[in-house]
Amino acid sequence: MIDSSLRWVDDRLGIAKGGRTFLDKIFPDHWSFMLGEIALYSFVVLLGTGVFLSLYYIPSAHEIVYHGGYLPLQGQKVSEAYASSVGLSFDVKSGLLMRQAHHWSADIFLGSIAVHMARVFFTGAFRKPREFNWIVGVTMLLLGIVNGFLGYSLPDDLVSGTGIRIAYSILESIPLAGSYLGTFLFGGNYPGNGIIIPRFYLLHILIVPALIVGLLAAHLGLLVKQKHTQFKGRGKTEHNVVGSPMFPTFMAKTTGFLFVTTAVTFILAGFAQINPIWQFGQYEPFQISYAVQPDWYMGWLDGALRIMPSWEFVGWGHTIPLEVLLPAVIFPGIIFNVFFAWPFIEARHTNDLAYHNLLDRPRDRPKRTGAGAMMLMLMFMVFGASSTDVLANFFQVPLNSVLWFFRIAVPLIPVITYFVTVKICEEMRGAEGIGKRKPPNVVHRSASGEFSTVPAEARPGDGHEELEAVPVPAFIDMVPADLATGPGIRRVMR
Amino acid sequence: MIRGRYAIPAALLATVGIFGLMAFSPSAAQADSTTPTTVASAAGGYAYPTPTSTTPTTSPTSSAPSGYGTADITLPDSFIAPGQALFDASCASCHGADAAGTSRAPNLQGLGAGTVDFWVSTGRMPLAISSIQATVKPPRFDRLQTLQIAAFVQSKAPGTGMPIPIVNLSAANLEVGGSLFTLNCAACHTITGAGDALAGGAFAPSLHLATPTQIIEAIRSGPGDMPRFSEGNLTPTEAHDIAAYVHGVIQHPEDRGGFGLGGIGPVGEGFVGLLVGVGLLMLVCFWIGERT
Numbered sequence: 001m002i003d004s005s006l007r008w009v010d011d012r013l014g015i016a017k018g019g020r021t022f023l024d025k026i027f028p029d030h031w032s033f034m035l036g037e038i039a040l041y042s043f044v045v046l047l048g049t050g051v052f053l054s055l056y057y058i059p060s061a062h063e064i065v066y067h068g069g070y071l072p073l074q075g076q077k078v079s080e081a082y083a084s085s086v087g088l089s090f091d092v093k094s095g096l097l098m099r100q101a102h103h104w105s106a107d108i109f110l111g112s113i114a115v116h117m118a119r120v121f122f123t124g125a126f127r128k129p130r131e132f133n134w135i136v137g138v139t140m141l142l143l144g145i146v147n148g149f150l151g152y153s154l155p156d157d158l159v160s161g162t163g164i165r166i167a168y169s170i171l172e173s174i175p176l177a178g179s180y181l182g183t184f185l186f187g188g189n190y191p192g193n194g195i196i197i198p199r200f201y202l203l204h205i206l207i208v209p210a211l212i213v214g215l216l217a218a219h220l221g222l223l224v225k226q227k228h229t230q231f232k233g234r235g236k237t238e239h240n241v242v243g244s245p246m247f248p249t250f251m252a253k254t255t256g257f258l259f260v261t262t263a264v265t266f267i268l269a270g271f272a273q274i275n276p277i278w279q280f281g282q283y284e285p286f287q288i289s290y291a292v293q294p295d296w297y298m299g300w301l302d303g304a305l306r307i308m309p310s311w312e313f314v315g316w317g318h319t320i321p322l323e324v325l326l327p328a329v330i331f332p333g334i335i336f337n338v339f340f341a342w343p344f345i346e347a348r349h350t351n352d353l354a355y356h357n358l359l360d361r362p363r364d365r366p367k368r369t370g371a372g373a374m375m376l377m378l379m380f381m382v383f384g385a386s387s388t389d390v391l392a393n394f395f396q397v398p399l400n401s402v403l404w405f406f407r408i409a410v411p412l413i414p415v416i417t418y419f420v421t422v423k424i425c426e427e428m429r430g431a432e433g434i435g436k437r438k439p440p441n442v443v444h445r446s447a448s449g450e451f452s453t454v455p456a457e458a459r460p461g462d463g464h465e466e467l468e469a470v471p472v473p474a475f476i477d478m479v480p481a482d483l484a485t486g487p488g489i490r491r492v493m494r
Numbered sequence: 495m496i497r498g499r500y501a502i503p504a505a506l507l508a509t510v511g512i513f514g515l516m517a518f519s520p521s522a523a524q525a526d527s528t529t530p531t532t533v534a535s536a537a538g539g540y541a542y543p544t545p546t547s548t549t550p551t552t553s554p555t556s557s558a559p560s561g562y563g564t565a566d567i568t569l570p571d572s573f574i575a576p577g578q579a580l581f582d583a584s585c586a587s588c589h590g591a592d593a594a595g596t597s598r599a600p601n602l603q604g605l606g607a608g609t610v611d612f613w614v615s616t617g618r619m620p621l622a623i624s625s626i627q628a629t630v631k632p633p634r635f636d637r638l639q640t641l642q643i644a645a646f647v648q649s650k651a652p653g654t655g656m657p658i659p660i661v662n663l664s665a666a667n668l669e670v671g672g673s674l675f676t677l678n679c680a681a682c683h684t685i686t687g688a689g690d691a692l693a694g695g696a697f698a699p700s701l702h703l704a705t706p707t708q709i710i711e712a713i714r715s716g717p718g719d720m721p722r723f724s725e726g727n728l729t730p731t732e733a734h735d736i737a738a739y740v741h742g743v744i745q746h747p748e749d750r751g752g753f754g755l756g757g758i759g760p761v762g763e764g765f766v767g768l769l770v771g772v773g774l775l776m777l778v779c780f781w782i783g784e785r786t
Contacts, residue, residue, distance in 0.1 A: 031783025038775045072668050072743045089750070096751050107767030108775070115772060158676065158685055159759065253782055260778050268771055273751035274763050279743075280685050287676050289685035290698065296764025387761045392691030398626075399691040 021224065027250040028230045028243040032119045037254060038112035041261035042105050043216070049102040050205065056092050058084040059201035061156065061194025070278045078282040081197050085155035086278045101269035106148050108265060110297040113141050121342075121372050123359040125229045127352070131343040133222045138339045140215050143208050145297050150204040152295055155275075156197060161283025162292045164196065166305075173324035191285050231359050238357045293386055303385030304331050307406045338375075366425035373421040378414040385410060562665045564730045566657035569607060569645035577646030580639055584620050593647050605715070606655020607644035612711035614640045616704070626695040627718050630703070656714045659730075661706045663738040666731075671739030674732055678723070687744035692719060702745055706737040713737075 010016045027033065060080040066073045068083065069090030078086075088095035117137060120126055126134035149167070153160045168190045171182040185199070186192035227241050236242050244250045268274075280289065294302050304327035313320040338345075346368065347353065362369040384391070385406040392399040440456040582591065588599035595601030602610065613619040617631035635643065644658065676685065682698035684690050689700035696719045701709070710733050716722025728736070747754075755762040 029784035031779045031781075031785060034779040034783050035776065038772065038779070070748065072672055072739070072748075074669065076669055076673070100751055104767060104771060107764065108771040111768045111772035112775065115776065158680075257778065257782065261775055264771060264774050264778075268766070269752075271752040272763075272766055272770075273749065273754050275760075276747075276749070276751060276754070279747055281672065281676050284676075287680070289676070289680040290682055291684040291688065291690045291759060293760045295760045296767065299760070299764065389691045390761050393689065393697055396697075398695035399693055400695075402691075 023245070023247040025224055025246040025250075026228065026241040026243045027246065028228050028241065030231055032123075033228065034254075034257065035112060035119050036116040037257055038261055039109055039116055040216070041258045042109035042112060042265065043212070044258065045105040045262050045265050046102060046109060047209070049098045049105060050209075052098045053088065053095075053102055054205055056084060056088050056095060057081070057154065057201075059154070059198045061197045073278065073281075076282070079156050079194070079197070081154060081156040082277070082282045085157070089276075089278060097266070097269050100272075100274050101266050102151075103274045104268040104272070105265045106151065107274075107296060108261075110141070110144050110148060113137075113144060114297075117141065118372065118376065122362040122369055123229070123231070124356065124365060124368065125359055126343045127356040128343075128347065129226055129355055130222070130229070133219060133226070134343055135340055136215050136219050136222070138336065140212055140219065141339075142336060143212050143215070147204055147208040147212070148295055148297055150200045150208065152275075152298075153200050154197065154204060155277045156283050157277035158280040158283050158287060158289050159275075159277075159292050161285070162288060163294055163298075164283075165190065165285065166302075170324055170328040173321045174329060175318070175320050175325070227357070229357055229359050232361075236358065238355070241357075291389055293390075296383065299386035300379050300382040301328055301332055301386075303382040303387075303406070303410075304328065306388055307382075307385045307403060307410060309407075335375075363425040363428040366422040366429075369425050370418040370422040374414045374418040377417040378410070381406065381410045381413055562662060562731060562734055565660040567607075567641075567660055569641060569648060569658075571645075571649075573642040573645035574649045576639075577642035577644070577649075580635065580643050581646050584634065585643070588621075593650050602647050602650075604651040604654040605647070606657055607641075607648040608656035608658045608711045609715040609717075610644040610647045611640060611658050612708055612715055612717060614643060616708055618717075627697060630699060656711070659707065659710050659714075661710060661734065661737060663706055663734060663741065666734045666738030668735070668739050668742055670732065671735030671737070672743065674728065674736050675739050675744070678728070679736070682720075686747070687740060701740050704740065706734075706741050709737040709740050710734065 006016075058080040062080050063077050064080055064083055066076050066078045066083050066086070068074075068087050070086050073086065085099075088099050090096070120134065120137070149163065153164050153167075168182050168186060171185065172178045174181060183189065185196070187195040187199075228243065230236050230241060230243070233242075244253070281287075293299060305324065308323045308327040311322040311326075313322055360368075362372075388402045388406065389399060391397075392402045441453050442456045444452050444454065446452070581589075581593065585593070588596060589602055590596045590599075593602040595603075613628075614635055615633055615637075617633040618628035620634060621628055622631060633640070641658075648655070648657075679701075682690070682692060683701055684698075687701035689698045691697045698720075704712070712720060713723045713728060713733050713736065723733070755766060
């Protein structure tokens with residue numbers, strides 16, 4: 001029955017060939033190859049919870065009188081966006097759980113992208129022929145950050161409204177075009193005509209997610225087309241892939257991982273409060289709270305803004321606010337251009353134009369590893385600078401001292417990190433037998449009290465018998481039984 | 495189960511996570527504050543509103559009874575003599591025997607009993623250590639002694655300065671208090687009242703343990719770097735509305751949605767999201783993936 005229906009479909013669409021490729025796709029088993037899947041499945045959670053939220057959220061700045069479950073707000077004039085967001089937290093069944101799951105999922109989504117990107121970077125997986133996929137990935141990171149900011153702004157609470165105000169000022173700081181861009185986006189001078197909420201909503205739930213979905217398809221399509229990279233190891237060459245096939249091994253594993261990702265997100269959503277907007281109140285442009293930070297993935301931009309000295313250029317009837325332009329436009333511009341261009345920068349530097357399917361160990365490329373560590377440290381330090389006030393209050397030190405610490409540390413510590421990392425890599429490469437399993441020693445004590453050490457005899461399991469690389473047919477059902485290399489493991493030629 | 499190979503990362507993550515949670519829990523953030531019982535017992539003479547559920551929440555359209563918040567405590571003359579003894583023992587070495595100030599401490603004459611009550615009942619005075627800003631401590635004096643000291647200082651310049659207000663929040667309007675708080679207080683004390691650092695080593699203290707009397711005294715006297723709000727800025731009724739909001743909403747927030755993570759916003763949330771969320775999922779990767 002199933003067979004004949006599938007045959008019917010295949011006769012018309014010819015999907016069997018593509019389906020075969022898909023089901024036989026080989027996934028290397030190393031754990032670090034699953035980091036990107038956290039992002040993929042967080043995105044699934046984001047879409048699911050986002051659909052739920054969109055059923056109740058009203059994207060409108062129109063003022064209404066609040067009559068909901070949160071008593072201190074009773075009878076106050078608030079925007080429909082804020083009222084419906086508070087309503088999601090108080091009046092809609094499981095609305096708060098969904099809101100918090102959506103927000104936690106966004107934090108995890110961008111965090112896992114960062115971790116995945118670090119894995120790809122430090123192992124050199126972005127090299128030829130995978131530069132395209134690296135660029136697609138960096139673009140998705142950029143879009144993810146943008147969409148996170150847009151979503152954070154939608155509840156129209158005091159804290160997120162402050163973020164929109166900052167975004168407007170950043171737009172305005174761009175020379176010549178700035179004020180036009182701001183007017184264009186906000187429909188007038190800040191705060192506009194309340195038009196920004198529906199515009200952000202449109203971008204947040206349709207345009208940016210659609211772009212991400214498209215890029216995601218390209219990301220995974222390229223992954224199947226170009227096949228996975230793999231770590232060096234016996235039996236693994238530039239011309240084969242060793243791992244588990246999509247069906248049945250990897251499919252079971254990855255489906256389980258989808259459930260685990262969802263579970264962790266909802267455990268956080270159930271037990272840890274995030275963004276309690278009802279405590280913040282409605283955003284009014286003339287009000288402000290202290291201790292306002294953006295979500296963590298925007299924190300590095302906020303940190304750069306905070307530690308920038310207040311420089312300004314005034315001349316020929318124009319003011320260029322360098323204290324905003326440099327940290328909030330130029331700095332992230334440079335960072336993302338370095339991200340985009342890195343595969344080509346590195347290829348130019350190393351004159352390496354060969355195909356690479358085998359990955360590097362980070363220690364084998366000290367300069368690249370150093371550069372990556374430097375970038376991570378720079379991000380971490382600027383991120384820390386976004387909480388100057390929280391740090392000063394927590395450690396009870398003057399705010400100005402914290403500010404000056406970051407002004408010095410942000411440029412300095414990443415450079416130190418580079419040299420320390422390069423040195424560590426070089427030391428690790430030079431050391432004898434590093435990374436190999438060391439034979440255990442047995443310590444004997446003689447009757448007279450003398451100690452002596454002798455290497456222990458090898459026990460079963462101490463010696464690893466690696467499998468020899470054997471070329472096998474590309475399709476699973478053609479694999480001879482004697483080539484089964486372990487439970488569920490296959491190797492195929494590229 | 496957790497085997498040796500990844501016991502270390504697991505233990506590290508768990509440790510960092512637990513310390514992170516501890517660091518951002520409200521108790522740690524207020525470790526240097528007085529215990530609630532001390533402050534609560536030190537301040538009497540007004541009715542506590544219970545948290546939001548039973549506090550009368552009138553909409554702005556229904557007119558609140560006007561005139562609340564205008565009464566003050568009258569201190570009897572019999573308080574002056576014992577107050578002078580306490581002042582001589584604990585305050586006079588810096589403020590001078592007749593509270594006129596010395597090179598080490600300001601003149602207290604004319605500040606009024608309310609100002610003295612604020613500084614002494616929050617434990618800020620007597621100072622533990624000379625620093626940029628006095629910190630909250632368990633108060634040295636009980637309620638009666640505090641009032642006696644206030645009566646003595648008041649007697650040096652009768653009829654001037656701020657008296658100690660009689661606080662009754664039962665008629666106060668939470669909604670008005672909320673918007674006044676956002677407008678006037680949140681810019682330093684933060685919208686959740688957690689407090690934060692200010693420039694030059696000063697800080698806006700947490701409001702979570704302040705009593706309504708102390709809140710109104712602080713509004714009127716402007717301690718430290720805080721601006722002083724006169725009755726022209728905030729009427730007695732409005733000051734009481736703010737005190738009611740701080741007491742009813744800020745100190746007893748509707749904290750649904752799980753652990754509050756200290757009410758300091760995305761910094762704590764980012765830590766939890768990355769360490770617990772991404773960290774846990776990476777451990778799962780480590781668990782189900784190959785590790786050689």
